Amino acid sequence: MRLHRLTLTAFGPFGGTEHIDFDELAGAGLFLLHGPTGAGKTSVLDAVCFALYGGVPGARQGAGLTLRSDHADPATPTEVVLELTAGERRLEITRRPEQPRPKKRGTGFTREKAYSALRELPAGATEWKALSRSHDEIGEEITRLLGMSREQFCQVVLLPQGDFARFLRAEDGARARLLGRLFDTGRFAAAEEHLAELRRAAEARVRAGDERLLALGHRMRQAAADPSLPEVGTPHPATVPDARRPAPRRGAPAPAIASDGAALPEEAGGRSAPASRRAGRVPGPRSGAEAVLTPGDAGLAEAVLEWAALARTHARERRDIADTAARAAERGHQLARQRADEARDLERLQRRHADALRRAAALAEGRDERDAVRERLARGRAAEVVAPALEARDRAEAAHRAAAQAEHRARTPLPAERREAGAEELSALEHALREELGSLAAARRAEDRAAAIAAETTGLERAADADEALLAEAADWLTGWDATRRDHQRRVDAAQEAAAQAERLATRLETERQRLAAARRRDALAHDVSAAEARLLRAREEAVAAHEHWLDLKERRLRGIAAELAAGLEPGAPCAVCGATEHPDPARAAAGQVDRATEETALAASRRANDARDAADLALRPLREELAVAGADAGEATVAELTALVDDLARAHAGARAAAEDLHRARQALESAEREHERRRAGQEEARLRLAAHATRRDSLDAELRALTEELDRARGGAESVAHRAALLERRLGLVAAAAEAARETARTADRLKEADDRLADAAYRAGFDTPAQAAAALLSTAARRELEQREEAWRREEAAVAAELADPGPAEAAALPPAAPEAAHAAADAATRLLRHASAEEAAARTRCDELDRLSAEAVADARRLAPLRAEYHRVAELASLAAGTSARNERKMRLESYVLAARLEQVAAAATVRLRRMSGGRYTLVHSDARTSGRGRSGLGLHVVDAWTGSERDTATLSGGETFFASLALALGLADVVTEEAGGVRLDTLFIDEGFGSLDEQTLDEVLDVLDSLRERDRTVGIVSHVADLRQRVPAQLHVVKDRSGSAVRPRTAPLPG
Incomplete structure (x- = not known):
């Protein structure tokens, strides 16, 4: 950098x-x-x-x-x-x-x-x-x-001497924090924390396993339900059976086997393995000195398993006792149930015999009633022969009564003088009324026709009124037709002119838009040309400067070429200039000497500058050509002027297009108006023709109506109308016809009733009755007959059953014995049943306890086996974590893992710093790393000492004087810079x-x-x-x-x- x-x-x-x-x-x-x-x-x-x-x-x-x-x-x-x-x-x-x-x-x-x-x-x-x-x-x-990070940069590049002077005097912890930031040893601290986390996780798994095992022990204690057992988790529980309990039976169960085939800690005789080694201890409540193990304590698994063996032994003893008691209760229960059954059978036979005697006496008492029922059934069966005749006579009487009532109702509406008329007189009157009603049929048709003529005349009048209104409306509309047609024609002509104007404006608008685009392109290219010209000028200046710089370096190199040649001389080798093999005074490079590489670098830079200048010139040429073309297309007008012109033309074109768009609608409106003109003229002519036709039809109808009126006046008589008169005749005809028919029906039903009386008297005599009334009284209904037959059948079955019961020897023999006492026998059986249930429940509970204890013990053994490797893993991880944290006894210097790595880095820093410190101190001082512990309980690893070559002593850097501290800290800073630089990848x-x-x-x-x-x-x-x-x-x-x-x-x- x-x-x-x-x-x-x-x-x-x-x-x-x-x-x-x-x-x-x-x-x-x-x-x-x-x-x-x-x-x-x-x-x-x-x-x-x-x-x-x-x-x-x-x-x-x-x-x-x-x-x-x-x-x-x-x-x-x-x-x-x-x-x-x-x-x-x-x-x-x-x-x-x-x-x-x-x-x-x-x-x-x-x-x-x-x-x-x-x-x-x-x-x-x-x-x-x-x-x-x-x-x-x-x-x-x-x-x-x-x-490197910011902290590393500040220590490596900015070299703060005060910080390193404090570093020389600092404790190991302060040095660890500084070195940790510089060398990024966080991953080693993370490894320590990871090991500690693994230790905590392994400890949690072991504790969780112990908790599950202890929970199983508590479940076994709950399942055992034996208060004499000690607390679960007590170390070395005594398991010798109490002297008050019976000794185990012969053939006691063999030791329980876990799921993997290993025996549970229990011996075949019912005593646990620890009990055989500690036979002197007796089970019972623990003394206050005995401590209960908790999760995580050593020996908890063995204590739980030994307690489980003791609990199973006690449970099996209680199961054997309960089994013996259950078998004895079963035998007593069977004997009591047998005696109760015998008493119940005897009591049942005695009761059967007594009941048979009582039923025989009841049959003897009801013999008269049985005879009367049989007599009543015989007369009823005889009366059933007369029943059809009785029913026929009743039907005939009901029909005659209904006909008489109907006749009375039919005569009531008749006039008083006609109510007592005979059937023949009523029939003659009916015939006369029918003839009079038939003569009014033609008059009724004429009346219907007169009504139709009146309705048609009203319709003709309404149609004539509508036609006259249509004629008036058509006349008004046709009066303004010429002016309407001229208005539509002017609208069509105006729209046609606007369409032509829009085409002319569209052509001019496109031309001006092209000029506007060219003007914008011209202005943009002018800016690009100016920028390109500036780049070209800058590139030319840089090319000249680079060329001059290369010439300057070349000249300086030529002035010091001797030193450059002398640098390649070797003793005994000939000189490339003079050929001599001795070089007594080779030239030396002066300050600022230029070598070949520097000159070549400058030459390459000069060539690159020339290439950049040529590239800028080449890029400028097409821009200038495009600018000339755009200027020719745009002309002298500015972008603002052309923009305003284009906007004006666009608005004018939009207005013309809007007006032209009305052409189609104007033509449609003209055509629609012409069609309406033709329609109204045709409608006017049709209305005139309809009015003439309506007048002719109305005259014809008036003549026909006058003829029909004369005919109807004759047919109505004194009634309002022919229809009203016909309705009165039809009503009178209906009343007379109904009364005549009712009189005839009454006569017919009277004849049928007399015939039914004769047939009934003959049938009663043949059946043995003096009068029909006696036969009717003896007749039984279906329900009454069925009830009497059922009583007779019941008496017959009862006589047979009583005779069979009295003939059976079993009840008779039982009746000769003393009376039975089933209640006492049942009470004894119930007591035996309760005793058996209690004993069975005790035996089932004992067996369930044994099964549950066996199952839970097997689970405990399996958990203990699964817990063993977890506990071994915990010991391994805990040892590694304490070793990395510097707390293990095997870590003699109490040095953490991160401190160990930092100590190696500090050793490298001390070695790099010593190279410069020896030079600054004239070879006197050397920095060395010390891993000695600072105190009896302190940790070691980041000590820094200085070795004095003059005295041969090694002392702490905190004892250096002010000047010595300065160049020691300077050497340390430079050494640290070298090591951090190498750590950063040799930047x-x-x-x-x-x-x-x-x-x-x-x-x-x-x-x-x-x-x-x-x-x-x-x-x-x-x-x-x-x-x-x-x-x-x-x-x-x-x-x-x-x-x-x-x-x-x-x-x-x-x-x-x-x-x-």
């Missing part, structure tokens, strides 16, 4: 704009930045750091820091522009911090956001190329090119700054330090010293003098004469 130019505006103490040309200072290699205290020497370095990273170094980057100068004009923005080369790329960075500026409108200030811009000058190009205006993108690009640093610390040196030491700094100029490196020491102004000729006054600071370049 090489700095070229720095421009400061309103930055820090600088109220105006200051320009610093580092290329001019690079010729001397070493330059001095000096000035009074507070003038702004360090602000120049701050500006470089701000331009690169958007922030200032170290502690000066604070929340209350303001980069804006208090001396600056309010309208002048704070800005830093830095031009540099990084990675063979020429870059320019512009940055402005967030700052206040005057409002554009009104008074007061507003906050302006920070601004950043990055540009690049490509190789061989003459114009800068914009790359980005994003703060983040620019920061990432600069960090990538330089290979070449061609510009360095050393800030303060020279005031504590004597003259001889200052010369040695300056010699070391002067050696840094190798390979065209530029070193800047920031100091206010007056003696340096006589020793360093190239200087930047920072001065200050009431208006702010300023930078003045100057060259001091060399001493002597």
Whole structure:
């Protein structure tokens, strides 16, 4: 990285704009930045750091820091522009911090956001190329090119001596923080934290496994339901059975087997393995001294498994006792149920025999009732023969009664003199009325025709009125037809003229638009030609300057060609000029000697400048040709004049087009008006013809109506109309016809009733009844007959059943025995059932406890086996984490992993710093890294000692004097810069700054330090010293003098004469 130019505006103490040309200072290699205290020497370095990273170094980057100068004009923005080369790329960075500026409108200030811009000058190009205006993108690009962060840059390029003097005296922790920021050892600290996180995770898994195991133990204790068992998790629980419990049965279950085939910790005899080793201990409540293990404690798994074995042994003993009790209860329950069944059977037989005797007595008592029912059924069956005749007589009587009632209703509407007339008289009257009604049929048709003629006459009158109105309207419209036609024709003519005008204006408008486009193209090309001419002029000037620069370098090289040739001489080899093999006094390169590579670089630059000039000239020619063509097309008129003309023509053309668009509508309106004229003339003629036809038809209808009126007057008689008279006759005819028919029906039904009475009397006599009334009384309904038959059948079945029951020997024999007592037998059976249920529940509960304990024990064994590798993993991870954190006993120096890496880096820094420290101290001092512990319980790894070659002693750097501390810190800073540069990928640093610390040196030491700094100029490196020491102004000729006054600071370049 090489700095070229720095421009400061309103930055820090600088109220105006200051320009610093580092290329001019690079010729001397070493330059001095000096000035009074507070003038702004360090602000120049701050500006470089701000331009690169958007922030200032170290502690000066604070929340209350303001980069804006208090001396600056309010309208002048704070800005830093830095031009540099990084990675063979020429870059320019512009940055402005967030700052206040005057409002554009009104008074007061507003906050302006920070601004950043990055540009690049490509190789061989003459114009800068914009790359980005994003703060983040620019920061990432600069960090990538330089290979270091802002903290690293401030330590490597700006070399703050005060910081390194404090570094020499600092504790290990402070050194670790500084080195950690420079060498980015965060990944090692992250590794320590990752190991600690793995340890915590493994510990959590082990604890979770213990918690699950302990939870299983509590579930087993709940399932066991045995208060005599000790607490789950008690170390080494005693498992010898209590003397009060019965000993295990022979053939007790073999040891339980886990799912993978391994035996649970329980022996075949029911005692656990620990119990066999500690036979003297007795189970029971724990003493207060026994502690219950918790999750994470060692031995918890073994304690839980041993407790589970003890719980299973107790559960199996309780299961055997419950099984014995259940079998005894089962035998007692069977015997009680057998006795209850026997008592129930005896009681049932005795009850059957008693019930049969009671039913036989009841049958004997109801014998009279049975005889009466049988007699009633016999008479009912005889009466069923007479039933059809009875039903026929009832129907005939009902029909005759209905006919008499209908006749009475039919005679009621008749006149009083006709109500008692006989059937023959009523029939004669009906016939006469029918003949009179038939004579009115022709008159009714004539009346209908008269009504139709009246309706048609009314319609003709309405049609005549409509035709007369139509004639009047047509006459009014046709009166103004000539004027209407002339108006439509004038509208058509005007639209045709507008269409022709629009075509003429469209042609002219297109021509003027082409001229306007040519005029705009002419003006744009004129601007492009001016810019191209300026570029051509600039390219010509640069080509001349590059050519002159190459000629100057060539001349300087020719003046020092002897030294260039002498550089290739080797002892014993012939000289390329004279051929001599001895070279007693070869020429030496003078200051500013130009080598061949520099000359060739200048020649290549001159050629590139000539190519750029030719390219600019070639680009200008087509622009001039296009400008001439555009000028010829546009003429002398300006763009504004042509724009106004085009706008006027466009408005006129739009108006003409709008008027022309009415042509089609005007023609349609004319044609529509002509069609309407023809329609109205035709309608007028048709109306006249219809009026004449209507008058003729009306005369014909009037004559026909007069003839019909005379005929109807004769037919109506005294009625309102023929229809009204016919309606009266039809009503009288209907009443008479109904009465005649009702009289005839009454006579017919009377004949049928007499025939039914005769048939009924004959049927009753044949059935054995004296009168029809007796037969009707004996007749049974279907329901009554079915009810009597069911009673008779029930009596018959009951007699058979009673006889069979009394003939059975079983009930008779049971009746001879003493009465049965089933209630007492059932009570005894119920008591046996309750005892059996209780014993069965106890046995099932005991068996369930054993099964549940076996299942949970198997789960506990499986969990314990799964937990074993987790616990082993926890021990491994915990050991690694403590080793990396420096807390392990195996880490003798208590050195953390990050400290170990930083110690290696510090060892490299000390080795690189020693190279320059030995030279500055005349070979006396050497910096060495120490990993000794600072105290009995402290950690080691980042100690720094100095070895004094004069005394042979090694001591801490904190014991150095002020001058010794300066050049030791300077050597440390330079060594650190070399190591960080190598760490950053070997980025070449061609510009360095050393800030303060020279005031504590004597003259001889200052010369040695300056010699070391002067050696840094190798390979065209530029070193800047920031100091206010007056003696340096006589020793360093190239200087930047920072001065200050009431208006702010300023930078003045100057060259001091060399001493002597």
